[in-house]
Amino acid sequence: xxxxxxxxxxxxxxxxxxxxxxxxxxxxFLVIFALVFMKFVLPRMNAVLDERAEKxxxxxxxxxxxxxxxxxxxxxxxQELAAARQEAAGIREKSRQDGQQIVxxxxxxxxxxxxxxxxxxxxxxxxxxxAASTELRGEVGSxxxxxxxxxxxxxxxxxxxxxxxxxxxxDDLESNQSAxx
Amino acid sequence: MGEFFPEALLFxxxxxxxxxxxxxxLIILAVVLIAMCLIxxxxxxxxxxxxxxxxxxxxxxxxxxxxxxxxxxxxxxFAPMLITMFFFILSMNLAxxxxxxxxxxxSVVGLPLLLALWTFVTYVTAGVRKHGFLGYLKSETxxxxxxxxxxxxxxxxxxxxxxxxxWASLTIRLLANMxxxxxxxxxxxxxxxALLFSGGWLIAISPFAGAMAIGIYGFEIFxxxxxxxxxxxxxxxxxxxxxxDEH
Numbered sequence: 001x002x003x004x005x006x007x008x009x010x011x012x013x014x015x016x017x018x019x020x021x022x023x024x025x026x027x028x029f030l031v032i033f034a035l036v037f038m039k040f041v042l043p044r045m046n047a048v049l050d051e052r053a054e055k056x057x058x059x060x061x062x063x064x065x066x067x068x069x070x071x072x073x074x075x076x077x078x079q080e081l082a083a084a085r086q087e088a089a090g091i092r093e094k095s096r097q098d099g100q101q102i103v104x105x106x107x108x109x110x111x112x113x114x115x116x117x118x119x120x121x122x123x124x125x126x127x128x129x130x131a132a133s134t135e136l137r138g139e140v141g142s143x144x145x146x147x148x149x150x151x152x153x154x155x156x157x158x159x160x161x162x163x164x165x166x167x168x169x170x171d172d173l174e175s176n177q178s179a180x181x
Numbered sequence: 182m183g184e185f186f187p188e189a190l191l192f193x194x195x196x197x198x199x200x201x202x203x204x205x206x207l208i209i210l211a212v213v214l215i216a217m218c219l220i221x222x223x224x225x226x227x228x229x230x231x232x233x234x235x236x237x238x239x240x241x242x243x244x245x246x247x248x249x250x251x252x253x254x255x256x257x258x259f260a261p262m263l264i265t266m267f268f269f270i271l272s273m274n275l276a277x278x279x280x281x282x283x284x285x286x287x288s289v290v291g292l293p294l295l296l297a298l299w300t301f302v303t304y305v306t307a308g309v310r311k312h313g314f315l316g317y318l319k320s321e322t323x324x325x326x327x328x329x330x331x332x333x334x335x336x337x338x339x340x341x342x343x344x345x346x347x348w349a350s351l352t353i354r355l356l357a358n359m360x361x362x363x364x365x366x367x368x369x370x371x372x373x374x375a376l377l378f379s380g381g382w383l384i385a386i387s388p389f390a391g392a393m394a395i396g397i398y399g400f401e402i403f404x405x406x407x408x409x410x411x412x413x414x415x416x417x418x419x420x421x422x423x424x425x426d427e428h
Contacts, residue, residue: 015290015360016353022291025203029210029286030269030295036214037265044221045239052226 141166205276206286213272242267242413250417251424259420262303266296267413270355274405277363278398285405288359290352297351300416305343308423321423347419351412358408362401369394 018026145162217235224232242264247256270287277285287293308317322339323332373394376387 015356018290018294021199022202022289023295025199025206026291026295029203029206030292030299033210033214033269034262034265036218037268038261041217041221042239042261042264045224045236048224048226048228049236049239055226 137170141170144169202284202286202289205282205284206273206292208282209272209276209286213268217268238268238271239264246410246414246417250414250421255421255424259303259307259417262299263413263417266299266416267409270296270412271406271409274359274409275402277359277405278401284363285359287355287408288363290356293352293355293359296355296412297348300351300419301348303416304347304419304423307420311424317423347415351415355408355412358404362397362404365397366394366401369397 141163145166148165149162220232220235228236243256243260246267247260247263250256251259273286273292275285276282277288287296305317308321311317312320318340321343322336324335324339327335369390373387373390376383376390
């Protein structure tokens with residue numbers, strides 16, 4: 001109904017024929033739009049877009065660089081750690097050797113010391129034995145002479161004779177002793 | 182039909198006659214340009230929501246239309262024009278579904294025609310600049326690898342194609358889509374209205390007609406974007422055909 005009336009009023013082909021005022025206004029609008037868009041809006045937007053792209057790229061590059069540095073640092077650290085471990089192992093080994101050496105030294109010193117003490121003891125012992133035997137010899141002599149004089153009576157008080165007797169007795173004793181030994 | 186030839190509001194009878202269609206265009210122009218200028222001047226490295234949407238559209242034109250047809254090097258040269266064209270057509274098309282405006286800026290022949298002529302001038306200029314005048318005619322009208330008798334048939338067709346058919350088809354495609362869309366909405370809303378007030382059992386059908394009207398409305402939004410895309414895409418393709426070395 002509406003359409004039919006409109007169809008009657010304006011023939012369809014007129015849609016395709018531009019009127020002068022139509023062209024004029026369209027042109028004005030188009031030119032304004034295009035000018036503002038191409039001269040202001042797009043350059044501004046593109047600048048921002050480019051800047052962002054650049055920034056992102058820069059950021060990525062920066063991150064890569066930092067990653068690289070981190071890798072390097074880690075590697076360095078690992079190397080240092082390995083070196084430190086090696087050093088520690090070396091020190092441990094050396095200290096073990098040193099300890100062994102010290103123990104060996106101490107052992108040998110103790111051995112020599114004990115040898116020394118032993119020989120000294122032996123020497124002292126033999127000296128004392130000699131002294132004792134010498135002393136004993138004198139005492140035994142006098143004891144024996146006293147005993148003998150008590151047994152024999154006064155006869156043996158003559159010193160000269162008693163000494164001869166004693167010496168003979170002792171010599172016998174010694175020879176006896178060496179024979180039994 | 183009369184809606185496409187509204188009465189004059191200002192300057193009636195002169196070449197500057199200002200009617201409802203021009204008013205719609207002017208409003209859209211002002212709103213879009215002010216909004217875009219605001220967005221552009223406030224655009225930051227970290228985009229806000231609105232800026233993201235605009236950048237999305239620019240990226241869409243850049244990637245899907247320009248990079249795919251013209252390539253990156255040639256594309257840089259024509260990108261401002263194509264992006265402008267896309268935004269202009271899209272906003273003018275969308276005027277058809279904005280309540281209160283209800284008429285696409287591209288649904289009257291002047292605007293599609295001028296846009297198509299802009300395309301025409303651009304691709305001819307680009308072609309002539311690249312191949313020279315005769316070289317350009319030859320590259321457009323005489324595709325290689327065809328026996329010569331065919332050229333007798335082919336040259337007029339190709340010539341007609343380059344000189345008239347391309348921009349005419351661009352104009353008519355855009356115009357007809359917008360006119361048809363508008364008429365569909367009018368028809369369905371009119372039908373809903375008529376059915377609703379018809380009395381009797383026909384009232385029961387009116388909700389379906391209303392639903393159809395809403396469906397068509399949604400469809401028109403899609404068509405608005407689609408036509409903007411097609412127009413820009415074809416412009417890019419024509420430029421590519423004019424500037425390419427071989428077909």
